[in-house]
Structures are given as C-alpha cells and as structure tokens.
Amino acid sequence: MANQKLLLVDGMAILFRAYFATTFGSSSSIRRTSSGLPVNAVHGFVRYFMDAVKTFEPTHIICCWDMGSTTFRTEQYDGYKSNRPSAPEDLVPQFDLVKEVVASFNVPNIGIEGYEADDCIGTLARAFKDQAEVVVVTGDHDMLQLVDESVSVAIMKKGIGNYMVYTPLSLMEERQLTPAQIIDIKGLMGDTSDNYPGVKGIGEKTAHKLIQEHGSIDGLLANLEAVSKTIRAKIEADLDMLHLSRDLATIRCDAPVSAELEACCWAYEREIVLRKFEELEFKSLVALIS
Incomplete structure (x- = not known):
C-alpha cells in the first residue's frame, strides 16, 4: 500500500495546452499525418503525459475527460463558461484520437455526461486516497481545493517538465x-x-x-x-x-464514476503503443516508450 501512487490526469487541460503550444497561431504549421489528419495536440499530449509519468513514477494512472459542454453547472447558471470559444476545427478530430492513444497505453479514460473532468478527478481522488498516494496533474488552479494529506496537485507550468506541486503545507506557505x-x-x-x-x-x-x-x-x-x-x-x-x-x-467529489485500482495499473504492451504511434506517424516519440 505504501508504494502505490495513482496519477489522475486532467486530459482536456493537457490536450488544450499541447494544442496551443504547437499551433503558433497558424493552422499551416499544424502537424498532420500524410493523409492530412491533424495530430499536433495528440503528439504534444503524449510528450506531456510521458513526462508526468517520468516525473511522478506512478504505479497506477487514470485519465479524466470533459464530455461535452452541458453539465449540471450550465443548468444552474446559463452563463457558465458561455464565454468560451468553440474548440478549434483541427482540434475536434483529436478528441477521440487522444483517447485511443491513452487506451493503447492500457490507461482507463473516464468521463461522464453532465459532469466535468474536475468532478471525476475529485471523486476518484477521494475514492482512492486511502489506498494510494494520489497526484493530480493539471493546469487548472481550481483543483487546489482537492489538496489534502494524501492528495497533491501538480500544476503544469510553462514548458514540459515544470510543475508546482501543492500539498496542504505548500498551499498555506504560498497563498496562506x-x-x-x-x-x-x-x-x-x-x-x-x-x-x-x-x-x-x-x-x-x-x-x-x-x-x-x-x-x-x-x-x-x-x-x-x-x-x-x-x-x-x-x-x-x-x-x-x-x-x-x-x-x-465547488468540485463535486460524489460524481457517479468509479474504477477498480487493479484496472488502472501502469503497465502497457509496447507493441500495441508502437502500432498506434506508427498509425499516427509519431516516429520521434518512439524513444519515450521503453
């Protein structure tokens, strides 16, 4: 038990970060496969994801996703997130693609209609914190409300490999x-x-x-x-x-999601991931998978 560490990945936050880090404001610079499929966000996602694995050395991983923009919060308040522009056109096909890549690593993709990824992460963090040390990887400072003695939140900073890891102590020190x-x-x-x-x-x-x-x-x-x-x-x-x-x-920690810790073990078959990388023409990423 002492050595179990669960990484909860905020999939959408990382995918958007990867997309905007690689577009440089022009769609002509976007990485595509030879058939023209945009893959820049997925490519960047894999780099962030593998860096988080290397940094935090989890034994278990779950990736959480938003499932559309209608949630109980938009029902409570019409204006909620209504200022958000719709996702860039060449990011849309990458939503399903990135989940396929995550699944190729044997990592569960979890999301539920009507709730945000934050709520799934909050619920899973609460469910597993007695069985494992939990680390949430995100760019979203709202997640700091989830910090407790066995849940730390790693906020991604600019560039790959930069994290500010919050515990109750560091949160108190930095923000009182x-x-x-x-x-x-x-x-x-x-x-x-x-x-x-x-x-x-x-x-x-x-x-x-x-x-x-x-x-x-x-x-x-x-x-x-x-x-x-x-x-x-x-x-x-x-x-x-x-x-x-x-x-x-308030992040809901009672969303109707669940998972078995055993089903989230960080253990992938290299051949399966390689096939996915080949399909997406991710030659430069092969070195990341041992």
Missing part, C-alpha cells in the same frame, strides 16, 4: 489558504474564465483578505457588521450570486 478557502475566494471574486461573477466589485485582493480575516464565506456572513459599509453593501446586494458562485466553484 487552506484548500477549502480556495472555493470561498472563488465564490467572492467569481471566475472570468468560467464566466461567473461572484460579488460585483470584489476582486482577488479583497476576497483574499476577507477570507483570511473571517475564515470562510459563512464566517464572513455571520460577521458582516465587522466589515466596511461599502463591502457589506456589495455583499448584501449580491448574496444570491455569492452562494451560486461558491456552488459553481
């Missing part, structure tokens, strides 16, 4: 926050990339200060008379949105 307070800060300040507003007129600095002083949104609301009139007025004017934003920011 507990994992749960990450959610409350998002509830107050909102999230421009996910397109929900939080409390109008409260930015990150103020949110941070309020949560540090009062511990949580509940602590703040119970003690509103202690904050300045201006801030109190802003919060009272936007109370419903504050509660909704906090709810939207």
Whole structure:
C-alpha cells in the first residue's frame, strides 16, 4: 500500500495546452499525418503525459475527460463558461484520437455526461486516497481545493517538465489558504474564465483578505457588521450570486464514476503503443516508450 501512487490526469487541460503550444497561431504549421489528419495536440499530449509519468513514477494512472459542454453547472447558471470559444476545427478530430492513444497505453479514460473532468478527478481522488498516494496533474488552479494529506496537485507550468506541486503545507506557505478557502475566494471574486461573477466589485485582493480575516464565506456572513459599509453593501446586494458562485466553484467529489485500482495499473504492451504511434506517424516519440 505504501508504494502505490495513482496519477489522475486532467486530459482536456493537457490536450488544450499541447494544442496551443504547437499551433503558433497558424493552422499551416499544424502537424498532420500524410493523409492530412491533424495530430499536433495528440503528439504534444503524449510528450506531456510521458513526462508526468517520468516525473511522478506512478504505479497506477487514470485519465479524466470533459464530455461535452452541458453539465449540471450550465443548468444552474446559463452563463457558465458561455464565454468560451468553440474548440478549434483541427482540434475536434483529436478528441477521440487522444483517447485511443491513452487506451493503447492500457490507461482507463473516464468521463461522464453532465459532469466535468474536475468532478471525476475529485471523486476518484477521494475514492482512492486511502489506498494510494494520489497526484493530480493539471493546469487548472481550481483543483487546489482537492489538496489534502494524501492528495497533491501538480500544476503544469510553462514548458514540459515544470510543475508546482501543492500539498496542504505548500498551499498555506504560498497563498496562506487552506484548500477549502480556495472555493470561498472563488465564490467572492467569481471566475472570468468560467464566466461567473461572484460579488460585483470584489476582486482577488479583497476576497483574499476577507477570507483570511473571517475564515470562510459563512464566517464572513455571520460577521458582516465587522466589515466596511461599502463591502457589506456589495455583499448584501449580491448574496444570491455569492452562494451560486461558491456552488459553481465547488468540485463535486460524489460524481457517479468509479474504477477498480487493479484496472488502472501502469503497465502497457509496447507493441500495441508502437502500432498506434506508427498509425499516427509519431516516429520521434518512439524513444519515450521503453
């Protein structure tokens, strides 16, 4: 048990990162197979993925995916992520392709309609943290709310091989926050990339200060008379949105997904991966698989 380590991979975050790292703003520079199939994002994904394997040396791996843009959050709030442009045309065929590559490594692809990859990761992290050390690999700082004694979150930085690994201790050292307070800060300040507003007129600095002083949104609301009139007025004017934003920011750890740890062992047959690489003309990646 002590030596089991489960890597939970945020597939979409890595695929998008790989796509944008390799397009350089022009579709003519996109890597394609000789039949014209775009494969740049999948190629980049494999490089990030294998680097994470080398860095964290997991015994088990699961890759989680978003399954379309309609989720319980879009039902709660129409505007949720509505500011996101649709995926670039030459990325779309790579969504299925990347899952085929992941499957060729014998790694389960997990995703469920109506939930985001974050929720699958949160649920699996909670399910397995007593059986294995869990490391989440992502580019998404929202995932920091999942950090606990047996779950660390590795945020990918620029370039391959750069990670900032968060534990409860390093999160407290860097941001003076507990994992749960990450959610409350998002509830107050909102999230421009996910397109929900939080409390109008409260930015990150103020949110941070309020949560540090009062511990949580509940602590703040119970003690509103202690904050300045201006801030109190802003919060009272936007109370419903504050509660909704906090709810939207919360990763669900009870999504209807499950897996068997035994089925997630990091053990692939080189021949199967090689065949997939050959099909996608990934000659330069063959050296990555021993």
